[in-house]
Amino acid sequence: MWMTVSYACWGISILLALWMLYDWFKVDTTYSEDVLTSSREGELEAVSEKHRI
Amino acid sequence: MTAAVETELTTTIHGDRVSLLRVLGPAHVWALGVGIVLVGEFTGWNFAADKGGALAALIVCWIVGLLYTSVAMIDSEVTSTVAAAGGQYAQAKHIVGPLMAFNVALFLVFAYTMLEVSDAILLGDTIVAKAGVEGLTHNSFIAATIVVLAWLNYRGVLMTLNVNFVITAIAYVSIVILFFSVSPWTQGAVLKLNELVTPANALPYGWIGVIAAFQFGIWYYLGIEGTTQAAEEVRSPARSLPYGTMAGMITLLIAAAMTWYVCASLMPWEYLGITYYPLWDAGKLTGSPLLENLLFIATLLAALASANGCINDAARAWFSAVHPKYRTLYRSILFVLPMALAFAFIADLNQAITFSILSGVLQYTFMSINIMMFRKKWPLGSIRRGYTHPFHPLPAIVLFCLCMVTFFAIFLGFGSQLIAMTVFYFLISLWFHFYRYKFVRRGDQFSMPWPRPQGY
Numbered sequence: 071m072w073m074t075v076s077y078a079c080w081g082i083s084i085l086l087a088l089w090m091l092y093d094w095f096k097v098d099t100t101y102s103e104d105v106l107t108s109s110r111e112g113e114l115e116a117v118s119e120k121h122r123i
Numbered sequence: 124m125t126a127a128v129e130t131e132l133t134t135t136i137h138g139d140r141v142s143l144l145r146v147l148g149p150a151h152v153w154a155l156g157v158g159i160v161l162v163g164e165f166t167g168w169n170f171a172a173d174k175g176g177a178l179a180a181l182i183v184c185w186i187v188g189l190l191y192t193s194v195a196m197i198d199s200e201v202t203s204t205v206a207a208a209g210g211q212y213a214q215a216k217h218i219v220g221p222l223m224a225f226n227v228a229l230f231l232v233f234a235y236t237m238l239e240v241s242d243a244i245l246l247g248d249t250i251v252a253k254a255g256v257e258g259l260t261h262n263s264f265i266a267a268t269i270v271v272l273a274w275l276n277y278r279g280v281l282m283t284l285n286v287n288f289v290i291t292a293i294a295y296v297s298i299v300i301l302f303f304s305v306s307p308w309t310q311g312a313v314l315k316l317n318e319l320v321t322p323a324n325a326l327p328y329g330w331i332g333v334i335a336a337f338q339f340g341i342w343y344y345l346g347i348e349g350t351t352q353a354a355e356e357v358r359s360p361a362r363s364l365p366y367g368t369m370a371g372m373i374t375l376l377i378a379a380a381m382t383w384y385v386c387a388s389l390m391p392w393e394y395l396g397i398t399y400y401p402l403w404d405a406g407k408l409t410g411s412p413l414l415e416n417l418l419f420i421a422t423l424l425a426a427l428a429s430a431n432g433c434i435n436d437a438a439r440a441w442f443s444a445v446h447p448k449y450r451t452l453y454r455s456i457l458f459v460l461p462m463a464l465a466f467a468f469i470a471d472l473n474q475a476i477t478f479s480i481l482s483g484v485l486q487y488t489f490m491s492i493n494i495m496m497f498r499k500k501w502p503l504g505s506i507r508r509g510y511t512h513p514f515h516p517l518p519a520i521v522l523f524c525l526c527m528v529t530f531f532a533i534f535l536g537f538g539s540q541l542i543a544m545t546v547f548y549f550l551i552s553l554w555f556h557f558y559r560y561k562f563v564r565r566g567d568q569f570s571m572p573w574p575r576p577q578g579y
Contacts, residue, residue: 072250072254072256072259073256073258073259076259076260076263076264077263079263079264079266079267080263080266080267082267082270082271083263083266083267083269083270083271086270086271086273086274087270087460089274090273090274090277090453090457090460091457093277093453094453094454094457097446097447097448097453101447103444105140105141105447106141106444106445106447107443107444107445108140108141108142108445109140109141109142109143109445
């Protein structure tokens with residue numbers, strides 16, 4: 071039983087890894103680099119925190 | 124004002140610009156912090172007993188608890204003010220400078236990735252130990268742990284931390300069930316603390332053993348500072364981060380005390396100090412198959428929760444492109460994935476743990492200096508703080524002193540690794556200063572709308 075679980079773990083790992091690689095390729099070829107890297111850390115906070123004391 | 128309005132407009136148009144989602148609350152912050160740490164109760168802390176005896180493990184539980192309470196207080200103030208993904212990296216960038224930020228980012232990525240590796244190895248070894256099947260190795264379980272959790276993180280932060288909340292809560296409740304199942308109020312029935320910890324063997328190596336035990340005492344709480352990485356995804360950073368972090372520390376102090384009491388009352392320190400499964404062993408020693416199986420499952424869940432939180436935090440420390448559909452840092456997650464797999468297959472558990480602890484303590488040392496600079500450059504009243512920690516500068520001084528003691532303890536146990544890592548960070552800093560610094564865009568360093576710091 072444990073050997074079957076072990077093989078199932080390999081199978082699931084390979085399937086999910088391949089899906090992530092496929093999705094990565096799909097996203098990178100669909101959207102421009104400017105859009106994907108447009109987020110700036112702290113940006114949303116800058117909207118809500120004005121720091122006027 | 125104009126800049127703020129422009130930012131508001133541009134961040135909300137999906138498809139034009141993509142950013143992380145603000146979907147988390149205090150419970151998720153708790154799940155992230157406690158989830159990363161709780162595995163330390165299931166394995167790791169007990170090696171402190173090997174260094175200095177059972178009483179030393181209890182003494183460091185409280186003293187290291189003080190170290191982490193200082194970490195939580197300082198972190199809550201700085202993070203509720205510098206509310207940006209990247210946590211201590213973003214703090215270093217704003218408060219100290221690019222070279223410190225570069226080093227802190229490396230501390231974070233190594234600390235979380237090596238902890239994730241340790242968790243995966245622990246999970247694999249625990250399953251192999253339970254199965255007891257000839258020819259069964261831990262590799263498939265390690266691969267599944269790392270890849271499935273990476274996939275979960277890839278698909279979205281809300282589900283990731285909902286899962287973490289549930290499995291962390293189950294693991295925590297298992298400790299509480301174990302504690303009340305052994306009649307903790309009655310010595311002699313199941314627990315035999317007065318026989319196992321006596322004045323003659325409480326501190327077998329004296330007070331130097333207590334100092335040496337600091338190295339593994341860190342395991343009681345290692346990773347609670349990871350709550351800061353959720354700063355950009357919580358709905359209200361000023362409220363959620365201090366609440367989640369402080370509640371996490373209180374939860375962990377209680378769990379650590381219960382764990383020590385049950386384990387030290389069931390196992391002699393000579394065995395407690397070398398076993399990889401103190402709580403699972405405690406479950407076995409009660410003679411109850413139900414408790415034994417519960418603690419086995421809880422050990423697996425704690426390892427899963429920790430690895431899950433570590434993937435979340437390592438990705439945010441790295442920070443890269445945001446997935447337009449899932450709103451996660453998908454490239455960071457995929458970048459760290461092969462690194463974790465490679466280390467998990469080639470490194471042993473002790474090396475990975477030491478790497479993680481060293482990077483963590485370097486980070487805490489930075490935090491003690493960071494808060495002093497933060498208060499000096501932006502004194503109280505100059506900017507709005509989500510939370511202001513009391514007794515400043517006492518927590519910073521306590522944190523710095525306890526970090527120095529921990530470095531000495533690590534030197535006693537893993538001196539060569541400590542020196543090797545220090546040399547590594549020194550050389551990589553030289554590389555950054557001479558070859559990389561020229562590419563740093565200083566104007567982009569400050570993303571907070573703060574006034575100019577005092578003295579500049």
